Amino acid sequence: IGRVPVTVALDGLDREALIRILKEPKNALIKQYRRLFEMDGVDLKFDDDAVDSIADKAIALKIGARGLRSVMEDIMLDVMFDIPSNENIETCIINKAAVEKTAAPLTIQSDKNTKKRKKTGTEES
Numbered sequence: 001i002g003r004v005p006v007t008v009a010l011d012g013l014d015r016e017a018l019i020r021i022l023k024e025p026k027n028a029l030i031k032q033y034r035r036l037f038e039m040d041g042v043d044l045k046f047d048d049d050a051v052d053s054i055a056d057k058a059i060a061l062k063i064g065a066r067g068l069r070s071v072m073e074d075i076m077l078d079v080m081f082d083i084p085s086n087e088n089i090e091t092c093i094i095n096k097a098a099v100e101k102t103a104a105p106l107t108i109q110s111d112k113n114t115k116k117r118k119k120t121g122t123e124e125s
Contacts, residue, residue, distance in 0.1 A: 012059075012064060013064055013065055015052070015055045015056065017065075018068065019051055021065050021068060022051055022054060022068060023051065029068055029069060030046055030051070033076060036080070037083065037092065040083055040084050042089055042091065043091045043092070044091075044092050044094070045092070045093045045094070046093075047094065047095045047096065049096040050094045050099050052096075053096045053100060054071055054072065054099055057099070058071055075099055076094075079092060079105050086107075086109075088110050089107045089108070090109065090110045091108040092106070092107050093106040093107075093108070
């Protein structure tokens with residue numbers, strides 16, 4: 001058709017829409033990160049306050065749904081490098097303080113007496 005000489009004004013997504021985008025679709029960002037951590041044998045959890053804070057950051061930066069990935073990458077970068085090097089970590093919890101960078105995400109480690117976590121896709125010797 002070519003170019004259409006029509007100008008359209010669009011409203012930005014609200015907080016609830018951004019939260020739904022983070023959680024609900026088949027390929028939602030939170031589901032993608034959970035799967036990545038699952039590959040390392042770690043259960044990843046997000047507090048509701050953390051998800052709200054991620055949506056608030058996207059609104060404050062005026063980046064919308066496409067910018068949610070960059071906000072998530074900023075939060076998860078250090079965690080994604082630290083988790084595989086410590087095989088005792090069973091669970092990682094992202095809370096509001098972790099999103100705001102005032103504290104590190106919470107990690108729950110297994111007891112020393114229990115077996116270290118098994119990485120999926122690899123065989124144990």
